[in-house]
Amino acid sequence: MPLHTHSSATLDRRLFIRGLIGGAAALGLAACTGTARPATVLTSGSAIPTEFAPDTTLKISSPLGSVALALGLSSLKNELRFQVPEWPNITAGPDVINAFRSKSLDVATNAGLPPIQAEYQGLDAKIVAVQLTRTPNYAFATKPGSDIETVKDFAGKTLAFSQGQAQGAVLLRALEEAGIAQSEVTLTNLTSNQFLTALQSGQVDVAVLGNSQVPKYLEQYQADGARVITTDVVDLLSILWAPTTVLEDGDKAAALASYIPIWARANIWIWENPEIWAQKFYVETQNLTPDDARAVIALANRPIYPPTWDEAIEWQQKNIELLSAAGFVDSFDAETLFDRRFENILADAIDTEYRS
Numbered sequence: 307m308p309l310h311t312h313s314s315a316t317l318d319r320r321l322f323i324r325g326l327i328g329g330a331a332a333l334g335l336a337a338c339t340g341t342a343r344p345a346t347v348l349t350s351g352s353a354i355p356t357e358f359a360p361d362t363t364l365k366i367s368s369p370l371g372s373v374a375l376a377l378g379l380s381s382l383k384n385e386l387r388f389q390v391p392e393w394p395n396i397t398a399g400p401d402v403i404n405a406f407r408s409k410s411l412d413v414a415t416n417a418g419l420p421p422i423q424a425e426y427q428g429l430d431a432k433i434v435a436v437q438l439t440r441t442p443n444y445a446f447a448t449k450p451g452s453d454i455e456t457v458k459d460f461a462g463k464t465l466a467f468s469q470g471q472a473q474g475a476v477l478l479r480a481l482e483e484a485g486i487a488q489s490e491v492t493l494t495n496l497t498s499n500q501f502l503t504a505l506q507s508g509q510v511d512v513a514v515l516g517n518s519q520v521p522k523y524l525e526q527y528q529a530d531g532a533r534v535i536t537t538d539v540v541d542l543l544s545i546l547w548a549p550t551t552v553l554e555d556g557d558k559a560a561a562l563a564s565y566i567p568i569w570a571r572a573n574i575w576i577w578e579n580p581e582i583w584a585q586k587f588y589v590e591t592q593n594l595t596p597d598d599a600r601a602v603i604a605l606a607n608r609p610i611y612p613p614t615w616d617e618a619i620e621w622q623q624k625n626i627e628l629l630s631a632a633g634f635v636d637s638f639d640a641e642t643l644f645d646r647r648f649e650n651i652l653a654d655a656i657d658t659e660y661r662s
Contacts, residue, residue, distance in 0.1 A: 347556065354559050358561045415569075419474060446534065450506075466505070468501075472541045488632060517605040584602070
């Protein structure tokens with residue numbers, strides 16, 4: 307795929323055309339046959355049911371197969387009381403949004419930026435679970451042969467940028483902290499799965515990489531002059547989110563509510579079993595060396611599931627204002643991104659050490 311570079315002064319500030327999604331939820335009963343329990347249609351104010359039909363299905367994203375693998379290794383998959391016909395390997399926010407639109411995905415794990423982009427595009431979806439990260443989980447990688455050593459050196463350079471993903475917000479925050487205006491850099495609009503190719507080919511000077519990508523990148527290109535620049539810029543949120551069409555289905559909403567504690571406990575299992583995860587995921591599925599796998603594990607963050615979502619909402623509001631000031635989205639109230647009916651689900655489901 308060709309990569310098109312635009313200066314930030316001419317970067318299309320309205321990259322995505324806003325769509326309109328019609329329809330309002332109403333409380334009602336779907337037709338049923340025999341003794342089947344009728345499906346409930348929920349409104350935004352309806353309580354989430356505690357029971358659901360045993361044949362309820364949810365298509366849940368499993369980036370690089372990680373979610374399904376963690377559930378299997380931890381035996382938590384045995385606790386699922388609904389059917390999962392697919393675990394699609396869908397990671398990037400734009401791809402998740404497209405999958406939501408096509409109804410090929412019901413639930414996804416992402417950072418905080420994709421729901422903001424979805425709102426701007428007119429896709430109605432809500433955050434239903436929140437995990438916090440207190441330490442940086444991204445770093446800035448330079449192309450081979452680069453003379454860049456600090457973020458200050460980004461001025462005048464070509465930077466990989468993803469408007470609808472966490473990497474985009476991390477870049478904008480780093481530029482802001484360094485006092486570099488967007489007019490001083492060239493932003494190349496890509497999705498994160500194109501970043502490595504753009505770096506390797508020298509089409510961009512800098513790209514944001516996840517901590518898990520850093521060891522392998524350095525192993526391949528450090529001898530050729532590539533380097534990694536770390537900062538204190540944090541991407542606070544990891545979230546579960548779903549389209550409102552899923553949340554309006556009483557069975558699916560109830561099944562999702564039952565999944566949230568399992569999702570959290572799977573993440574905690576990964577944290578508490580680093581050697582197993584390093585071998586089974588990073589070595590056996592991602593082809594990292596054992597040393598690289600251990601290096602990635604050393605950069606991992608303890609999962610935190612806050613008792614309230616106030617901090618997460620405040621953080622999302624800051625992201626919205628950052629993107630709005632740059633001309634990428636219109637400003638709106640971050641509260642609308644969250645479905646607070648799910649806020650207290652984890653209150654008694656995880657140990658207190660993972661609450662703050």
